[in-house]
Amino acid sequence: MVVGNNKSAVFLKEPSKYPVAGEHIGVELKQLNTDLHDGQILLRNLYISLDPYLRNRMKDVVSYVPSYKTGEPLDSHGIAEVVESKNSKWPVGSLVVGPTIRWEERSVVGANAELEIIPAESLDPRIPLSAHIGVLGMPGYTAYGSLLEIGKPKAGETIFISAASGAVGQLVGQIAKLKGLRVIGSAGSDDKVEYLLKELKFDAAFNYKRGSILENLRAAAPEGIDIYYENVGGETLEAVLEVIKAHGRIIACGMISEYNNGKDTYNVKNLVNIVLKRLKMEGFLVYEFGEVVKKRFEREVSEWLKNGEIVYREDIAQGLDNAPDAFVGLFHGRNFGKGVVKIADL
């Protein structure tokens, strides 16, 4: 059966700088053929994840994920319910999570879709379903795996986290506290800074839009920092290269300030400190930390969440109609916590 009212958030064209809702992503009603072949299932999509790296899928860059195609729905990590099934792997009623849930109300996908059923023991009433694309999903695993495997934090060290109230940053900071580090964060509003200090118990935090980033960082870390958790790049990276100690580690998770500026990038003036201070700066692919780390992540972070040892804030936009605005807002710092769009109630 062909239905003609399948609402979708569609990629319209490549932005040269910041994406604009309506111009680069728009909402359309598309047609969907819901007649299933063998192996196929029909999904009712519930949540999609808004992540900064998706911006890079809007341009033709070398990356590990394919670029978006004009006229097609975007996709990202998401959660869906199986409502019809011709595939025994995914029976009707299963809740599934995967990295390429399309930004549309319903989807038909085949047997090679990357979907995992959320196991019953993970459907804890104390944990919201959306956590499976947040603190218990890719952003959470990113934070946990990279902090521990690349940063190799030691009790007593000082870590600085940019975009610290974001999807990844808020968890990095709390894990670092649990591991005995002194934790400093930056964020883009006074509300977020207050959240870092009051709710997440950071040792110091500042609003990067108020005053000089370098002076704020020097005041927060008078003896320098050992680890920098890099989410933003540009001027913040430059300030870090001044205050980081010899043999410091930079965990290069993202550089959101560089995603929207075309060729007009910030001139980081002191890269030579990588040589002079003998720094290590490392990017990573979260899927390569391996199964042992993944299992440890799932066990430890679930426990911390249930015990209330960590908290996790989400910023949930309601409905696909709001998806373009919510996505664009990520790059202007308008989200407060992990960005999510709720497409439908369970």
Added chain:
Amino acid sequence: MVVGNNKSAVFLKEPSKYPVAGEHIGVELKQLNTDLHDGQILLRNLYISLDPYLRNRMKDVVSYVPSYKTGEPLDSHGIAEVVESKNSKWPVGSLVVGPTIRWEERSVVGANAELEIIPAESLDPRIPLSAHIGVLGMPGYTAYGSLLEIGKPKAGETIFISAASGAVGQLVGQIAKLKGLRVIGSAGSDDKVEYLLKELKFDAAFNYKRGSILENLRAAAPEGIDIYYENVGGETLEAVLEVIKAHGRIIACGMISEYNNGKDTYNVKNLVNIVLKRLKMEGFLVYEFGEVVKKRFEREVSEWLKNGEIVYREDIAQGLDNAPDAFVGLFHGRNFGKGVVKIADL
């Protein structure tokens, strides 16, 4: 006894950009009291090493070595003969090597000087004495230790080396060849490029002053590179970030292009590739690779040298009078091979 004719190359003032002989370093006759206290020795200095990192000692930057003082002789790695001794560690006639040999004809130093006697078995007639501050000294150890410990090269991989005919680069390339890598180098003259191809047997090489660095690099490495041995920074680093493969390693040995430009640094436009390609970029302190690596270096490189499996080119300026010019020339690429000043014959 005070002698008043001890020729010295002296630090005059901090350059804002490129150092100029006569303005920032000058040659003077200084006085020297050659009466020795207990524990002291009198050195007749023979060779001093010209290394790019010394440029950073002419400014007030955070580094692991102290800045030069106005009016005082510079110092660097060097080789000297002990001509008088009140210290049983260093008897008269010993040949010593150390990291802080002063740029003067004779020096009096005390018991805490960092000097090692060159062992008799290393004084092989097939190896020039100056090799102990070159291929068998700090630059050689830098090349060997960092390539193997940080780069972790594997046979079949491709490495690109900037400043490839320099003190460190020429050895990195030859070791990489011995380990089964495809080796590409850049240098600043056609003569140097010919040397890389003909004498050092590099697989490809280009003159970075002819045409676009990026296009040269793409032509030399159509399938990309796995390891970049970074000696120059700036535009070359930017080109590398385009052609390097996912999970590439950047061994950050130096960034000579950044040492002389004050705050007017090159805008590397694509640092975001560190995130997108999951790269590792690492600086290092050669003294931290440990004794095991050091011994392995001394044994392996000595053997290679004696067997003719590697060659090593030095550019030797004659006499302290020529030291300022030779040092300044390093930053204009006027040396061809490892920069050395010979102060006196043995």
